Amino acid sequence: TAANPEGTGNTGNPERLPLEFLFSPEFTRDPYAEYGRLREKGPVHPIDFPPGVSSFLVIDHEHGRAALSDPRLAKNLRNGPDLFRELAGGNPALAENLLSTDPPDHTRLRRLVSRAFTARRVESLRPRIQEITDRLIDTMAARGRADLLDDFAFPLPITVICELLGVPAGDRDDFRVWSATLVTPSLDEESVKRRDAVNTAIRAYFSGLIAERRAEPRDDMVSALVTASDEDELLSEPELIAMLTLLLIAGHETTVNLIGNGMLALLTHPGQLRLLQEEPELIPGAVEEFLRYDGPVERATLRFATEDLRIAGVRIPEGSMVQVSLGAAGRDPGAFDDPDALDVTRDGGHHLAFGHGVHFCLGAPLARLEARIAFGTLLRRLPDIALDCAPEQLEWRGSASIVRGLQALP
Numbered sequence: 001t002a003a004n005p006e007g008t009g010n011t012g013n014p015e016r017l018p019l020e021f022l023f024s025p026e027f028t029r030d031p032y033a034e035y036g037r038l039r040e041k042g043p044v045h046p047i048d049f050p051p052g053v054s055s056f057l058v059i060d061h062e063h064g065r066a067a068l069s070d071p072r073l074a075k076n077l078r079n080g081p082d083l084f085r086e087l088a089g090g091n092p093a094l095a096e097n098l099l100s101t102d103p104p105d106h107t108r109l110r111r112l113v114s115r116a117f118t119a120r121r122v123e124s125l126r127p128r129i130q131e132i133t134d135r136l137i138d139t140m141a142a143r144g145r146a147d148l149l150d151d152f153a154f155p156l157p158i159t160v161i162c163e164l165l166g167v168p169a170g171d172r173d174d175f176r177v178w179s180a181t182l183v184t185p186s187l188d189e190e191s192v193k194r195r196d197a198v199n200t201a202i203r204a205y206f207s208g209l210i211a212e213r214r215a216e217p218r219d220d221m222v223s224a225l226v227t228a229s230d231e232d233e234l235l236s237e238p239e240l241i242a243m244l245t246l247l248l249i250a251g252h253e254t255t256v257n258l259i260g261n262g263m264l265a266l267l268t269h270p271g272q273l274r275l276l277q278e279e280p281e282l283i284p285g286a287v288e289e290f291l292r293y294d295g296p297v298e299r300a301t302l303r304f305a306t307e308d309l310r311i312a313g314v315r316i317p318e319g320s321m322v323q324v325s326l327g328a329a330g331r332d333p334g335a336f337d338d339p340d341a342l343d344v345t346r347d348g349g350h351h352l353a354f355g356h357g358v359h360f361c362l363g364a365p366l367a368r369l370e371a372r373i374a375f376g377t378l379l380r381r382l383p384d385i386a387l388d389c390a391p392e393q394l395e396w397r398g399s400a401s402i403v404r405g406l407q408a409l410p
């Protein structure tokens with residue numbers, strides 16, 4: 001249920017945010033300083049999109065949380081500005097996945113995938129996740145130097161999601177390219193062409209795999225979803241493909257950066273690193289703190305207003321796009337004491353890094369399991385782990401990407 005999204009705050013003094021600035025390298029490097037400055041002026045700010053696109057950014061925890069579960073803020077791109085309607089029209093994978101549907105379609109799709117993505121199935125992956133983690137660490141330890149992203153944080157969740165879905169290991173390189181293309185939503189002609197080509201390739205790939213699993217089911221999620229869709233005829237083939245594409249991308253692009261951003265936070269806070277090394281039982285709480293402090297999904301939480309409404313007193317016209325910055329919500333002093341401090345003993349489980357409401361991250365239990373095993377094992381097996389460059393030399397991934405993460409972590 002939606003909390004009162006109008007909230008109690010007054011409109012403050014909203015500042016028009018230039019779109020170029022939100023995508024600039026300075027902002028990408030440290031969005032939190034800018035959010036701190038903006039917070040003084042209020043919780044909701046309009047973004048200067050191209051003409052015809054009305055857009056707002058919500059940066060506090062209270063209104064952000066309420067907006068994420070407000071039924072007047074829909075996910076379906078058809079409710080958005082023309083630009084997004086066009087995107088949705090030309091791309092069924094975009095229009096029919098969990099993240100772009102609203103109840104009742106969303107409810108039906110989510111129920112089906114939840115049936116296949118069970119706690120039992122996630123928990124059964126534990127020994128495999130540990131084995132993959134150890135193998136990757138063996139290789140890094142033997143070399144002495146590594147890029148923690150390329151050599152560890154990327155291959156771990158990719159291997160796990162491919163095994164969970166039941167897609168052949170040999171096809172992983174293609175997925176990495178596909179998923180990197182799809183999470184960079186630029187609208188120039190070249191990018192649109194590239195994305196179309198990738199979507200066609202993905203559709204062909206999954207159609208083939210679905211046919212194979214239909215003929216010979218296995219103990220994997222593709223088979224479970226095919227069975228679920230065939231038994232009840234509740235899921236069309238395009239919907240099934242959209243679901244698999246979303247799972248593959250979500251499984252590729254997010255946990256990577258929980259491991260990368262979290263490890264960077266630890267390496268730049270040696271006192272916290274030592275504390276975790278001495279008290280590994282703090283790791284589950286530390287993972288929540290990494291999610292709050294610098295989570296992988298910073299502001300890719302689009303919603304579209306299906307009617308005129310107000311958030312914190314700011315008028316949001318029907319058809320506007322609303323983005324909730326989960327990163328800014330994590331640094332809201334109204335929700336967390338001393339929010340810019342990294343504190344692995346903090347009781348910060350109310351962060352919004354996995355979203356909130358009906359779209360709450362389906363993969364959260366898997367991401368948590370992977371991250372706990374990854375941090376636990378890295379800290380135990382590599383006690384003298386350290387950054388191999390000055391923190392200022394680190395580069396963040398293209399600011400147009402919808403995930404927040406580093407290019408490399410030496």
Ligand code: HEM
Nearest residue numbers: 098099250251254255258301353354355359361362363367
């Ligand atoms: C939804 C974050 C890992 C699958 C979401 C949302 C967030 C999020 C914020 C909601 C977006 C919104 O409301 O607009 C994360 C983070 C992860 C992570 C921070 C890792 C640290 C994963 C993994 C999977 C996954 C590993 C799958 C294997 C999904 C799916 C949805 C979703 C399917 C859509 C749910 C729905 O709309 O009902 N995630 N995610 N995520 N996530 Fe994750």
